Amino acid sequence: MKRVFNFAAAVALCAATALTVPAAAFAAEPVKLGMIDPIKTLIGKQNVDGAQLATDLINADGGILGGRPIELVVYDTNFAPAEGVSAVQRLLTQDGVKVVVGEISSSVALAAIPVVESEDAIFVASVPKHPDVTKSGYDKVFRLNSTTALDAQSFDKFLVETIAPQKVAILAENSDFGQVTITHLKDLFGDKLVYADTFGMQQSDFGALSTNARSSGADMICIVGSNMEQYGNILRALSDLGFDGRRCLMPGILNSQGVEIAGAAAEGAFSADIYVPAIDNELNKRFVAAFEEKFGRVPEKIEVLGFETVWIAAKAMDKAGTDTDTAAIAETIRTGEWQTPRGTVTFDAEGQASSGDLIRLEVKDGRIVVSAD
Amino acid sequence: MTDLLLQQAVNGLTQGMSYALVALGLTMIFGVLHVINFSHGELYMLGGLVTVVATSMLGLPFAVAVIVAVVAVVAVAAVVDLVAVKPVLPKKDGPSTVLLTTFAVSLLLHQGVLAAWGPNPARVDGITGSVALGPVVVTGSRLLVLAAGVAILLAIEYALRRTGLGRRIRAVAQSEYAAHVVGIDVARVRTLTFLGAAAIAGIAGALMVPVSLFTPSMGQHAIITAFVVVVVGGMGNPTGAVVCGLVLGVLEAIASTVMPQELGTAAIYALLLVSLLVRPNGLFSRAAR
16 A cells, blocks of 8 residues: 555656646746857967856846846867867757857867768857858858958058158967968068068977067067066067067957066067957946956956957847747847947858957057057 | 178077076986986976066066975975985885886976966066167176176086095996995985086076066976987087087077977977987087096
8 A cells, every 4th residue: 555655656756846847947948058168278268258158147137038037158179179069069969059159279160060061050159260260061061260361451551651761570480370460461561571481389488589670670579479477578579679560469459467577677568459348338348347247357358259259149049039049049140230349340151250440559558549541 | 791690699698598498407307317307397386487487476576486395396396206205216126117207297397386376477577677788788687697607617617627526426426336336425425416407407597587487387387498408419418408409499480580480490400300310329428428
């Protein structure tokens, strides 16, 4: 009798669970967004912090799709394409996400795209700069960062007409980014380019390289280096050698930590970028204040790009009224105008974001400010 | 062109001095303990880290920070010696095992710093200002590396040739058995050599941070170059390590004026490879005997 009672109780419990759990879960079932990034590196963490803040703000505003919160599932890619592919596979097949965002490395992003395509999912890349990221032919890939070609469109005219150097030297990191930029500046300046050399991604002493650049007689030295410790060190070496010409950091690489490393040697260096924390709009003010409160530092471009991936993906899901119909979500992203901390962002047919001309920047009194030029 | 070459020679000497100092410690340990200490690069990195912490967080003057860095690095090295070298070395295949234990220590130190400090680089101002010697500009920090480097090398040379400890170290390096027979405490000499080498690595790290920043990976790059310098200079040969370190630094800097920098470095390393084929025991192997 006792056994029958226990069995009956168990059946009743199961029935009750079956009836109540789906109803409760439906009320607050989170919408999962997948994120990949090299989270053990400084730049990867910056990107994830931005995305996390977007998640917090959207959830604080009541979530999407009638009150559902967003849940960010983050996996490490460790800058390795193989790890990136397995992270994306895990997100799409085990975690059941339909939209993957993030990443710094172009190699990882390019390796991840076929996996995303095979699962008919959406990939919103934040930082990768390689042109091929948006040229795979798959129509559900988007990229927030500007490309080197887009940067050049905006920056070339400024260099040639406003700075108007007589002789130019280039110090570039030995990478895709460095080589492409050297070729581009050779085309842009022709005979005016008097010196160009590359440095290794692990190099830490720039005395010899800076001496050669200074001795070339250049009145403008352009630095192409994504590692802040490297370009900060080059600025210091040039200052130590008494170089008094213009110092140009190619668009997208100047950040406050690089300025801190270079110290007084960074004064007067100029660059351009898609974002500065000083942009005057309501969303940016809210973003900067919330970020400072949560993380204790001022956000910069990498954080904004991380923020935008989640912000735009979530707003697009909300607007499209679905978290599963990837075609509808992708179409909404592509055709929409999105308000983000940097202003209005739109996408072209290939999924490349743009927000107008770059903002010209210079280092003044140890801070990055919008240039008066 | 002469001005450029002179400037590059000075740049190269500074860089070469850092190679020489790290290599000197590595080769001393090899000469006396007959082991490769793979954690040596991380001791160099710790010298830099302690200097950063002492100057930027504790507000100590640079000179005091260098002393604190050396003391801290020697303390860490004492622990490394106690747990990863001393208990393992006397055992069968001791030297090969020490290779692994010190490699494990280097990973622990590197990952420990990455976990506690993060991947962030940091700057120390050191000695500001620069000296112009005609067309050649030398910053205060580089001048300090050169001057301190020369002083350390002279002190080591003096200690090895003229002091009782130096004689005991040379005796152990030549024959542990004979040294033991004449009453030298071999274990003590080994420990003192290990700590002395660590102190040099600590000073080198502290002095190089104002020249080329602190990064948690600085030790990993340093150990690779130092290893090359030690092998080419002759394993266990201090003179060879110092000369090869300095020559490597100067050649790298001067080669950069006539060819792309990375190609220059590759060409120099190729030459070093050829030199090993000609003299397999190192360029200074005869001087060692």
